[in-house]
Amino acid sequence: MTSVLIVDDSKLARIVVGKAVAAAQPDWDRVEAANADEAMALLERLTVDVAIIDFNMPGRNGLELAELLRARFPDMPVAVATANVQDEVIAQARAVGAAFVAKPITEESLRGFLAGAAIRLRAART
Amino acid sequence: MTGPPPLVLSELERDALGELVNIGVSRAAASLRTMVGDQVFLSVPAVEIVSRSTATTLVREREVGPLVAVRQGFTGAFSGQALLIFPEENSLELVRAVIGGAAAGEEIPELEREALAETANVVLNSCLATMANTLERSLTMSLPEVLRGRSAQLFDADPGGGDDGAVVLFLYINFAVAGLKIRGYIAMLMDLPSIDALLALVRDFIARVVGDQWPASPA
Numbered sequence: 188m189t190s191v192l193i194v195d196d197s198k199l200a201r202i203v204v205g206k207a208v209a210a211a212q213p214d215w216d217r218v219e220a221a222n223a224d225e226a227m228a229l230l231e232r233l234t235v236d237v238a239i240i241d242f243n244m245p246g247r248n249g250l251e252l253a254e255l256l257r258a259r260f261p262d263m264p265v266a267v268a269t270a271n272v273q274d275e276v277i278a279q280a281r282a283v284g285a286a287f288v289a290k291p292i293t294e295e296s297l298r299g300f301l302a303g304a305a306i307r308l309r310a311a312r313t
Numbered sequence: 314m315t316g317p318p319p320l321v322l323s324e325l326e327r328d329a330l331g332e333l334v335n336i337g338v339s340r341a342a343a344s345l346r347t348m349v350g351d352q353v354f355l356s357v358p359a360v361e362i363v364s365r366s367t368a369t370t371l372v373r374e375r376e377v378g379p380l381v382a383v384r385q386g387f388t389g390a391f392s393g394q395a396l397l398i399f400p401e402e403n404s405l406e407l408v409r410a411v412i413g414g415a416a417a418g419e420e421i422p423e424l425e426r427e428a429l430a431e432t433a434n435v436v437l438n439s440c441l442a443t444m445a446n447t448l449e450r451s452l453t454m455s456l457p458e459v460l461r462g463r464s465a466q467l468f469d470a471d472p473g474g475g476d477d478g479a480v481v482l483f484l485y486i487n488f489a490v491a492g493l494k495i496r497g498y499i500a501m502l503m504d505l506p507s508i509d510a511l512l513a514l515v516r517d518f519i520a521r522v523v524g525d526q527w528p529a530s531p532a
Contacts, residue, residue, distance in 0.1 A: 196357065197332040199325060203522055243335055245357050270443075271339035273346040273353065290336050291447065 189308060190216040190234060194226045194252060195241035195268075200292070204239055204268070207297045212305060223247035227255065235263070237304045239288070239297070242269035242276065250276070253285040262311060264304035268292055320362045320480065320508065325523075329515050331360045333447055334484050334499070337440030342488065344435045349410045349490050356487035358499075362508065365468050368481035368500055372464035376400050382460045382467045383433030387441055390450035391511040393503035395441060397433040398467060403495045404429060410490045430457040440499060448514040468502065480508050 191208055195201045201219045208217055218233060220226035222244050229235075238256055242249035249267045256265055267280045270290040280287045286300045322330070335358055342353040363371065372380070381404040382396045399407065408421060408428040434457050445452040460467055468481065482501040489495060503511065 197328050197335070199328045199519065199522055200332050206522075243339055243355060243357055269339055270336040270343070271355070272343045275346075275352045290339070 188216055189214070189236045189305070190218060191237040191239065192218050192220065192226060192229070192235040193239050194220045194223065194244070194249070196221050196244045197241070200241060200290075204292050204297070207292055207294045208239070208301065210294045211298050211301045223249075223252040223255070226252060230256075230259070236308055237301075238263060238265045239300075240265065240267050240285075241290075242267050242271060250279050250283065250285070253280065253283045257283045257285070262307070264300070264307055266297075266300045320512070322362060322512075325519050326512065326515055327360055329519050329522075330482070331358060333444050333515075334358045334360060334440055336447075337443035338436065338486055338499075340443060341436040341439035344439065345432065345488075345490070348432070348435070351410070351490065354489040359485045361483045363481055363483050365479045365481055365502065368483050369464045369468050371483060372398065372467075372498060376464065378402060380462065380464060380467060381429060382462075383429055383437070383457045384460055384467075385433070385437050385457045386455040387452045388455075389445065389452035390448070390514060391452075391503060391507040393501055393507050395437045395454075396467060396498075396500045396502070397436050398464075398498040398500065399495065401461070403497070406493045407432060407490065407495050410493060410495075426459050429459055433457050436497075436499070448511075448518055450514060468500070479504055482508070482511075 189212070193201050193204045195204065205217050208215060218229060218235065220229050223246055240249040240252050249269065253265050253267055256263055265284070266286040266288045268288045268290050269276060272289065277287050288296055288300055338355055338358060342355050345353045379401040380398055381401050382398040384394055384396050386394050405421065405425065408425045411428040411432060412421065412424055438454060441452050441454060480503060482503065484499040486499060487496045
């Protein structure tokens with residue numbers, strides 16, 4: 188079972204992402220966190236395979252969380268979602284090995300990342 | 314003066330408005346980045362719907378000095394006035410960041426009005442366009458107008474109109490440009506019929522999003 192972690196301070200945004208994931212990967216299990224600390228606490232007791240993280244959140248931002256995840260899970264597919272398409276933000280996402288997804292998230296915009304993540308996970312498991 | 318009772322937003326309504334503004338301001342940051350040539354940092358916006366007098370107080374409590382605001386009217390499914398407000402001491406910093414090395418010191422005051430209007434135009438248009446597109450309605454925006462004064466004067470969109478029924482969708486954001494701490498506020502002044510129309514559209518939007526939602530696994 189593949190499990191995807193959705194981190195966004197907006198509940199509505201988490202619903203949107205959850206639905207886009209469900210449409211593209213109906214078998215995946217979804218877990219949610221409202222901020223970086225909640226996400227890290229959740230990872231103490233759950234196994235997560237993929238993470239989709241909002242950039243602009245109270246506390247640690249999405250890139251900081253992506254960096255923490257990358258340090259602990261070198262191979263986890265991670266996407267950072269934002270409407271803030273500044274060169275620096277995209278470059279930082281690349282530097283931590285995270286994909287960049289434009290907000291507002293749609294099924295279409297997430298599909299590429301999810302398909303790539305599914306392939307990487309299958310390859311890692313065989 | 315206490316003004317009319319504030320409208321109470323449900324958790325999801327506040328969330329939806331906050332997310333719309335967050336996306337709008339994030340887009341504006343990306344546009345500002347190309348204007349100032351350096352990274353723009355943003356805080357997460359806080360959203361409140363308050364009476365005009367409460368909005369005046371909220372700004373007055375935080376800002377002792379004079380303020381500069383850029384105002385743009387919007388009309389459509391919901392109508393009102395959008396304001397981007399800065400402390401005056403920040404406005405010159407912002408203008409310097411926008412103009413960069415392109416102007417000599419003595420030219421800056423002349424260019425200030427233009428740079429402020431252009432910056433606000435980017436930020437306010439981005440927020441309103443994101444709201445309009447997401448809510449599936451169109452809005453028409455008027456040209457920006459630069460105002461100076463204390464908070465009470467800035468919120469007095471309709472002089473002589475009093476406080477009856479006027480509400481303010483009040484948003485607080487911090488942004489830093491090129492290492493300069495610049496804080497600003499976005500306020501949208503609307504009358505009750507307009508804010509009702511906006512909230513009805515927000516509820517429709519929530520219904521579209523949540524619609525056939527099934528719960529995610531409990532965390």
